[in-house]
Amino acid sequence: MKMPLDEGKLIYMQIADSIEDEVISGALNEKEQVYSTNQFAKLYGINPATAAKGINLLVEEGILFKKRGIGMFVAEGAKDRIVDxxxxxxxxxxxxxxxxxxxxxxxxxxxxxxxxxxxxxxxx
Structure with a gap:
């Protein structure tokens, strides 16, 4: 899942885009769990708050949803919303x-x- 970071684009946006790309490609399916903010932070060597900002952006858009105490998951219809x-x-x-x-x-x-x-x- 790791992609090279582009210095010309905000990191949290790149995190959100990479998750969207995974959903579009089918690497992540509806109701599947995505990496946690800490996993993203470790993977990219970034602050967990930055990763959280990208994930929260997708939550606001209805692409991801949170299961309290478990993590973030791909929402139903996420692929269609991303494509649109x-x-x-x-x-x-x-x-x-x-x-x-x-x-x-x-x-x-x-x-x-x-x-x-x-x-x-x-x-x-």
Whole structure:
């Protein structure tokens, strides 16, 4: 589960993203327990409070839930919630910018779709 930390991104966000990635990939399933804050802290050599911040973010989003005295677990429907959230972010961060840049370059919708289709299946 350990991923390299990116100095350009907040560590607690990276912890949350890594848990989400594990859920999306199927490495973590609904009702499965995730690492504790202390396990994350030891794994990455970080403060447990930093790890807790990432985990608590996912609790607030309904991705994880706490079983008192036992630990944190993946919530039912977590994968769908993560995918929906990431699709929204993808549109906001990438597609909107892509469309604006295409307009500046006078790339038509049809040309843009042709470009996208040419990349489907890893052709380029």
């Amino acid at each position: 959230k990431r699709k929204r972010i993808f549109v906001e961060e990438y597609i909107t910018r892509l469309i604006h840049e295409a307009r500046k370059l006078n790339i038509t919708k049809e040309e843009l779709l042709d470009i996208i289709r040419s990349y489907e299946g890893g052709d380029k």
